Amino acid sequence: MTRSTRPAGRQRPGGAFGPARDETRNARIIEAVLDLIVESGYADLTMGAVAARAGVAKATVYRRWASREDLVADALESLLLPAVRAEVTAAGTLREDFVATLADSSGCLQPGWRRFSAVLAAATASHPQITDILRERFIAGQREGIASCLRRAQERGELSAERVELLLAPGRLEIAAVVGVLVLQEDLLGAVLDVEGIARLVDQVLLPLVGGTPTS
Numbered sequence: 644m645t646r647s648t649r650p651a652g653r654q655r656p657g658g659a660f661g662p663a664r665d666e667t668r669n670a671r672i673i674e675a676v677l678d679l680i681v682e683s684g685y686a687d688l689t690m691g692a693v694a695a696r697a698g699v700a701k702a703t704v705y706r707r708w709a710s711r712e713d714l715v716a717d718a719l720e721s722l723l724l725p726a727v728r729a730e731v732t733a734a735g736t737l738r739e740d741f742v743a744t745l746a747d748s749s750g751c752l753q754p755g756w757r758r759f760s761a762v763l764a765a766a767t768a769s770h771p772q773i774t775d776i777l778r779e780r781f782i783a784g785q786r787e788g789i790a791s792c793l794r795r796a797q798e799r800g801e802l803s804a805e806r807v808e809l810l811l812a813p814g815r816l817e818i819a820a821v822v823g824v825l826v827l828q829e830d831l832l833g834a835v836l837d838v839e840g841i842a843r844l845v846d847q848v849l850l851p852l853v854g855g856t857p858t859s
Contacts, residue, residue, distance in 0.1 A: 671697040672704055676718040685715065716773050720780065737796040737853075741789070741845045746838050748788040749825050778826065785822045793853065802854065810853055817852040824848065 675696035679688055690711060694701040708714040734740035790811055796802045810817055824844060828836050836844065 668699060669707060672699065673718045673721050676714055712773060716776055719777055737792060737801050738845060738850060740792040740795055741849055742842050744788045744792050746841045748784055749836065749841065782822055782826060785825050786818055789818050789821065806854060820852065821849045
């Protein structure tokens with residue numbers, strides 16, 4: 644899954660001045676943000692504290708992120724959007740593709756997903772806009788992942804072009820229903836889905852809705 648374009652209103656400085664960007668340093672800053680939010684909450688997070696934790700100057704943080712909100716949103720996004728493995732797109736059936744794609748895109752294979760939930764909970768009460776931004780990105784990512792699976796199924800001849808076009812039409816609820824479960828999985832199910840849970844979601848909900856064939 645590729646990263647989506649940043650929403651309007653969230654801007655990171657271009658870094659045209661000062662030393663060239665050091666991705667290792669950026670990673671230390673992101674890790675510092677996540678650690679500090681889990682330890683002491685979002686309300687007490689400051690750019691100075693992040694800089695001290697990461698071992699960089701405060702100006703270094705401000706050269707990369709214009710505000711605390713931008714920095715926290717990027718830190719959370721680093722947990723929310725794991726890289727999709729190359730072998731996902733090599734799945735031989737629609738079911739295999741769905742399970743592999745959703746396991747990757749939902750973050751259930753990533754230890755950071757639970758960390759994401761903890762950090763997001765800490766940030767939500769005091770800055771709900773961050774939650775809104777990340778929820779929108781998560782929903783968009785899940786929808787695109789499912790849509791890509793449907794298109795690959797069409798290429799393999801498992802679904803007709805007409806069926807795929809219908810499922811992807813505006814206002815259809817099949818994909819929206821599954822994405823809703825993924826977004827609210829902790830509230831609805833009491834836990835984050837693991838790979839077996841994703842497989843059950845595919846077999847019991849997604850495949851019947853889109854017209855595929857579950858294994859049981």
